[in-house]
Amino acid sequence: MFKKILIANRGEIACRVAATAHRLGIKTVAVYSDADANAKHVAACDESVHLGPAPAKESYLRGDRIIEAALATGAQAIHPGYGFLSENEDFADACAKAGLVFIGPPASAIRAMGSKSAAKSLMEKAKVPLVPGYHGDDQDPDFLQEQADRIGYPVLLKASAGGGGKGMRIVDKSADFKAALASCKREAISSFGDDKVLVEKYLTRPRHIEIQVFADTQGNCVYLFERDCSVQRRHQKVLEEAPAPGMTQERRRAMGEAAVAAAKAVGYVGAGTVEFIANQDGSFYFMEMNTRLQVEHPVTEMITGLDLVEWQLRVAAGEPLPLRQEELAIHGHAIEARVYAENPEKGFLPSIGTLKHLRTPQAAAFETGHAEQDEAAAVRIDSGVREGDAISPFYDPMIAKLIVWGKDREQALARMAQALSEYQIVGLATNIAFLKRVVESPAFAQANLDTGLIERHQDALFPRVQPAALPVLALAAASLLASEGRAAANDPWGSTNGWRMNGVLKRTLEFADDAGSYPVVVSYHQDGWTVQQGTAAATMILVSQKGNDLVVKLDGQTVRGTVVRDGETFHVFHEGGHAALSYNDPLAHAGEAEAEGGRLTAPMPGKIVAMLVDKGSKVDKGAPLLIMEAMKMEHTIAAPANGTVEDFLYAVGDQVAEGAQLLVFQAA
Template sequence: MFSTILIANRGEIACRVIRTARKLGIRTVAVFSEADADAQHVRLADEAHCIGGPSPADSYLRGDAILEVASRTGAQAIHPGYGFLSENADFADAVAAAGIAFIGPSGNSMRKMGSKAGAKDLMAAAGVPVVPGYTGEDQSPDLLQREADRIGYPLMIKAAHGGGGKGMRIVRAAGEFAANLESCQREAKNAFGKDRVLLERYIEHPRHIEIQIFGDAHGGAIHLGERECSAQRRYQKVLEESPSPFLTPELRAAMGAAAVQAAHAIDYANAGTVEFIVAQDGGFYFMEINTRLQVEHPVTEEVTGLDLVEWQLRIAAGEPLPLRQQDIVQRGHAIEVRLYAEDPDAGFLPGSGTLQTLHLPAPSAHVRIDSGVVEGDNVTIFYDPMIAKLIVHDRDRPRALARLREALAQCVIRGPKSNVGFLERLIRHPAVVEARIDTGYLDRHLDEFLAPPREDAALLLAAATLQLLLQEAAARDAAARATDPTSPWASADGWRLGHAGTRRLAFGNGERIELTAHGHGGEYRIEHDGVSYLASGARLDGDALTLRLDGGMRRFRAMPDGDDVLVHDGDARLRLRVEPMYRSLAGADTSAESRIRAPMPGRVVLVQAAAGDAVQAGDVVLVLEAMKMELALKAPRDGVLAEIRAQAGEFVEADAVLATLEP
């Protein structure tokens, strides 16, 4: 076994590798960018070294800098994590040439899978089922159009050297092919440096099921069962679980055997994932092999009881596979979701900023948290905005879903917006609960998973009651500190001569919400939108708020959080910002209707219009690349473009005005 390893990555995977290495008595060396100087993986490692600026191209993608640190610190092996250089065959070869072990497959195996086209041809020759399509090197638009027409519609265009959902388009008619091809090639070029694509038949309503494989340097290869990743948005996995509720025992065995066959076909060693697309009739087809550890590997660990990172380290050190195929046993059901700094109601726009509050459920036998940040850390604009992975495990799927509901209810994130509310609606949706979701369901029915237009009245009343109780508690504390605490003016009981005191509350939640409250001491009449509600017997005990509404007792999880109040009824959550009762007298900013702004820092990759062009509301004017995704910036109204203030290739800051319309 190694005495020292270097982790060529960041975030939760770097933290995970460090913890496993420490368990094995292995010394760890971390690398970091200038943006990650205070990151958790830097603090966890035995030592850490800066390798460049905040951009990945200036740091985590600099193989030469990483190798220099490895040589200087005496590292015997490099763990690439996932992303960055983890599937870079040239880097794997350079590591091996330096006499350092690469904790992953060989560069040769990577190259065989580095091209989706070549991988598909190789798998077909090995007898692994593949989807019909075109994988040729001739990439002329006319030939690709003819091949698309031959394959038939719908079909999918894929970046041949891509991954992670980038460079993929579904085309449903011949007339849509050319525009989608151009967009796909541009995205592939920006993300992977190559614009080659392949075409394949699109399977309607498919399931996405992947098989975890491991191989060793002695010719051994096994699989550790499947993970279902059918809950996806724009090809990005949202929920992963194991075992798949869709597979029969026979189909599971056939797919596992095909995955091992694929591993043998490329002499695979270390961890990998064979991804299959599965039709509703049970037909399954090879998609690709991810030649690294996957983000969702914890669900496999939870159902098998194995540490996959430890397996990686042992196999890279030359040991044989720790277990035989017949020794792999799955127990119970595991589910993983990813908490992201993003705004689902704004098209899942990635966010950045300081995590002012980060409260996650305590780890237990049923709940696991994999995270690379803590409260007070920053989510930067330079990397993936994932905050944490939340993994639950129980004896069966219904119990695991219940565990996940409870765990998500305990999550409180303040700072950048998060997808917690979206995940809560996702795991309660019938398509997920009944295990009938397919890879396109979220994109077809996304509105079913977004926030309802009006908040539940009970949640709003609970939030108002919480704020009233907090006000009374603050008044009591102030009275206790007063020079004459017996003075009637120090009383916080809301008493007024002739009638109970009236208090006004104002909250912000996208729009201003005003309420009027009468009463005190947990007995209130609250008025909102002309309707009067009674809240009685209100009591706050820790984060448990109980009160009677409509004659029945209700229980909420409730807490103040900075200037916000947060309540959760077990199914849904409501966060409101406490606002002063005065209204701003300033007029609305009508200029916003004439400006196109950058929603976040990024690089302009395409300018599709020029000053003087007539546009209609919704027309794409510019395309911005930020946080590994393309954002189409559209005209806010009909009009004529007065000016374009950015050009392709230019980096722009958040909120910068990129174009304006004539008045």
């Protein structure tokens, strides 16, 4: 076994690899960029080496610097994690030439599966089922459109060198093909340096089911069952679970054997995932093979009791697979939710900022063995950030992976809903509330799964914002009143106990959120307050306050919650919900808001990649005006109303800051 390894990655996967290495007594070396100098993964390793500036292409994608760091620190092997250089055959070759073990498959296997079109040709020879499509080299737009017309719409355009949902477009009709192709190629060249695409028949209501495979250097290969990753947005996974609901033993065996055949066809070694698209009738087709450990590998670990990173290390060190196929078994059910810094209500726009408040559900560190042996291990959190850390625009905005185990799917669902209710984050937008709505939705609960689940249930998953209830407003008010009381404790002239010689003090606290404004009238009494909002009113007593946690009584009923103040916003966590209430402080300076007029601004830092109209163009409301690329995604800036584009303030290729005015627009 290795004595020291370098982890060529960051965030939660670097922390995950370091944890297993530490358990096995293997020393670890972290690498980091300027943005990650104080990151959690650096603290998790025994040594660390600086790579360069924040942009990945100047740090985590610099294979030469990573190899230099490994040699300088005496590391014997490099674990690439996932993303970055994990599926880069040139980097794998370079490691071998430098005398370092690449903890992953041979470069030849990465090369064979790296091109989706070439991989499909190999799979066809190996008799692995394929989706009808065109996977050839002819990239002429007219020819590709002819192929799409022949296959029949809808079709899926997919970057041949792609992954992670990047460079993918669904085209519903021939008239939309050319525009979708151009957008797909732009994203592909930006993300992968290769704009080659393939065209496939897009299946309606398909499920995304993948098989975890593992192979050693002695010719052994097994499958560690399946994961259902059907719940997706923007072709990226949101929830993953294992085993796949409704999977029969016969179908599991057929898919597992097809995955093993795919791995053997390329001489695979190590951990890999063979992804299939499956029809509701049980038929399935090969999509691609990811030649690395997957983001969702924890659900496989939870149902098998195995440490897949340990398997990776043992196989890379030349050891045989620890278990044979007949020794593998499924225990219970596991679900993983990806907690992201993003705003689902705004098209899942990534969010950046500092984790000013972070409280997670009670979880146990992952250990090999089955979760049913220790109920405390039924909740697991894999994360690369801590409270006070920042989510930057340079990398993927994932905050953590929340994984739960249950003796069956019903118990796992209940645990996931409870864990999401206990997850608290302040400082940036997150998808936690959205995840909870998905988990509790009838479609997901009944395992009525397919890749269009989110789009099909838009109304239920994106409900209209409801007005804040009196208990939520009372908690915010109690927090504010308590802080005023503490501030005035040593200042009798600033006392806020409300005592008056001839009457009761009344004041109005102005709160607001996206659903409206809430003037809360507070009347002071000797032993508490009366709070009234609209027609709802109640006596309120502050029972206790410990940090941000409050207990109040409203008309004798106990109300518990957590209130975190961030500037003039009160974040109230109550009964699994999160309300962000802005507070209008009458004593604070209230400057007039700048009228935006014809301004259209960048939603986050990024790069202008395309102008879709000309200066002076008259456009209708909703018309796409320009395209930005930010945090690995394309974002279209659309016209807010009918009007005229008077001027563009940036050119294609320009970098822009968050909030920068992009163009001048005059509404009609």
